[in-house]
Amino acid sequence: MKKISLLWILLILGIVTSSCNNKVSLQSYYVDKMEDASFLIVNVPFKLESLFKKNLSKDEQLTVSSIDKLNLLLFRPKEDQIEKYQKELVVISEILDQERYQYLMNFRAFDKAEGTFLFEGTTEAIEEGIIFLKMGEKGFGVLRILGSDINPASLVTLAKKVDPNLFKKQLKFSFGSMEGLFFVEKKD
Numbered sequence: 001m002k003k004i005s006l007l008w009i010l011l012i013l014g015i016v017t018s019s020c021n022n023k024v025s026l027q028s029y030y031v032d033k034m035e036d037a038s039f040l041i042v043n044v045p046f047k048l049e050s051l052f053k054k055n056l057s058k059d060e061q062l063t064v065s066s067i068d069k070l071n072l073l074l075f076r077p078k079e080d081q082i083e084k085y086q087k088e089l090v091v092i093s094e095i096l097d098q099e100r101y102q103y104l105m106n107f108r109a110f111d112k113a114e115g116t117f118l119f120e121g122t123t124e125a126i127e128e129g130i131i132f133l134k135m136g137e138k139g140f141g142v143l144r145i146l147g148s149d150i151n152p153a154s155l156v157t158l159a160k161k162v163d164p165n166l167f168k169k170q171l172k173f174s175f176g177s178m179e180g181l182f183f184v185e186k187k188d
Contacts, residue, residue: 023098026130026144029091030073038081044070044143053163060161063154067147076139089140096132104152107159109133117159119152126150131159 033039048064077085096118104117113135121127129145
């Protein structure tokens with residue numbers, strides 16, 4: 001009887017210990033931040049084809065069709081939220097540093113923003129693409145590209161073909177004015 005009790009205790013202890021080691025997923029981070037007014041979280045409702053000036057190759061069209069949805073999370077701190085911004089930046093960086101997310105490339109965007117392109121899945125078929133964009137102390141954004149069997153090489157090519165002006169226009173159309181969120185408006 002003592003052996004059975006000891007086995008149950010060890011089993012329960014093992015379950016509790018392993019559940020405590022679970023790391024926060026990007027999905028759970030999004031869910032946790034839905035009620036936080038500092039964050040803007042949206043399912044991007046526009047068609048991807050509207051972001052490209054040039055015609056897409058058949059591979060690129062196939063990649064676009066393999067994307068099911070886009071989720072966007074934005075955080076732009078107010079003056080009194082710099083400490084919160086630093087904390088959230090650490091949390092999101094720790095999530096994206098998990099082994100499940102693989103590095104694809106770094107890039108620069110919107111004049112002063114730095115970005116990282118990550119993915120989850122295999123190098124032949126991405127299940128989730130992640131674009132992490134930060135702009136110094138002005139904020140950060142995370143775009144989740146969800147789908148099945150997304151071709152990573154074609155996804156990188158697509159990302160490079162996005163027309164920034166069409167992207168800004170589509171964001172404005174879809175969400176209203178988001179001026180200054182990540183785009184630095186040049187004043188004459």
